[in-house]
Amino acid sequence: MLTMTDVDVGYGRTSVIHGVTVAVPADGVVAVLGHNGAGKTTLLRAAVGLLPTRSGRILLDGEDVTGIPAHQRVRRGLAYVPQGQQSFGQLTTLENLQVVADTKRDGRARIDEALDLFPALKDLLGRRAGLLSGGQRQQLAIARALITQPRMLILDEPTEGIQPSVVAEIEEAILALTRRGGLSVLLVEQHVGFALDAAGHYYVLASGRVSAEGRGGTDSVTDVRSAMAI
Template sequence: MLRMDEVEVAYGHTAVVHGATIEVATGGVTAVMGHNGAGKTTLLRAVVGLLPVRRGKVLLDGEDVTALAPHKRVARGLAYVPQGQQSFGQMTAMENLQLVADGRKRGKGLIDEALDLFPALRPALGRRAGLLSGGQRQQLAIARALVTEPRLLILDEPTEGIQPSVVAEIEETILELTRRGDLSVLLVEQHVGFALSAASTYYVLAGGRVTSSGAGGQAAVGDVRAAMAI
């Protein structure tokens, strides 16, 4: 689905990601882990096209999209949920979803499908998004992304500041979506247990470089924690 091939990303003259190669399989979950400042969010922003790639390529289904504008990447099936449970705070939860659904043939159906995945949102649809709990706002952000019918869902720290019960719900939702086989997920996460439970493949980023990679699953927790401790 996605391949970042020897990608270098910089802010001005300062390189932040150095020659990273990362792959996301079709229908799979790939986790990128690392401490704050490792370059994880910078990597995601380069995938979406919000930051230019100085060297290397971003390939989507084999197509070189390195030079494409963000909206053209979205049109090819990317959906990005940035860090921080972002929503339009003065709009209701339903208006946040409707804003994305408008103009789509299956607009109402897409909203219903997203709410089936996050049923806790249904009683809160009439509330302003800014008044929702952190967990509800994160669920709303993911639901809104799913309304775009993505083929690749990109999540940046979806468990940050979220209570454990909601973390478990988000994990199960990610697994349910990928079990269907038509959605791939690129997940940036510091919560190692959560990331490896969901991921089939992982990468550890440190200082903007890939320092470790392998198969996901709980058996890899020790290896990842060791790699992150270096």
């Protein structure tokens, strides 16, 4: 569904990503792990189209989107949930969802589907998003992205600063989505256990390069932690 091949990305004269190749299969979950400063968010921003690539290619469902702006990638089925539990703080939970749903013919049905994945939000529809907990805002951010019915969902640190019970709910929602089919997920995480539980394949980034990769699952936790310790 998404392939980034030999991608170089940077800011100004500073190179951050060096010749990285990452592939996300259809209906699959892939995790990118690494310490702060490894280049994980930069890689995602290039995938979404918020940063230009200096070299390499990006394919979305077989189509070369390397030079296509972010809004056109969204139209082709890509959704991005950035780091930081972002929401419109002065709007209610429901209004945050309606911002996206009102552009869709079946918007109410899409809101209902998103709420079925995150039922904790159903009792918070009238509450301003700025008053929600970090975990609730993260669920809201993911639910809002899902209303676009993407084929490719990109999540940047979805469990950062969130209590373990909500981490489990987010993981279950991601797995439920991929079990349905029709959705691929690229997940950037520092929470190794969560990432490997959810992912079928992982990549470890260090100093902007892939330092290790392998199959997901809890059996890989030791290998990943060893790779991140180098």
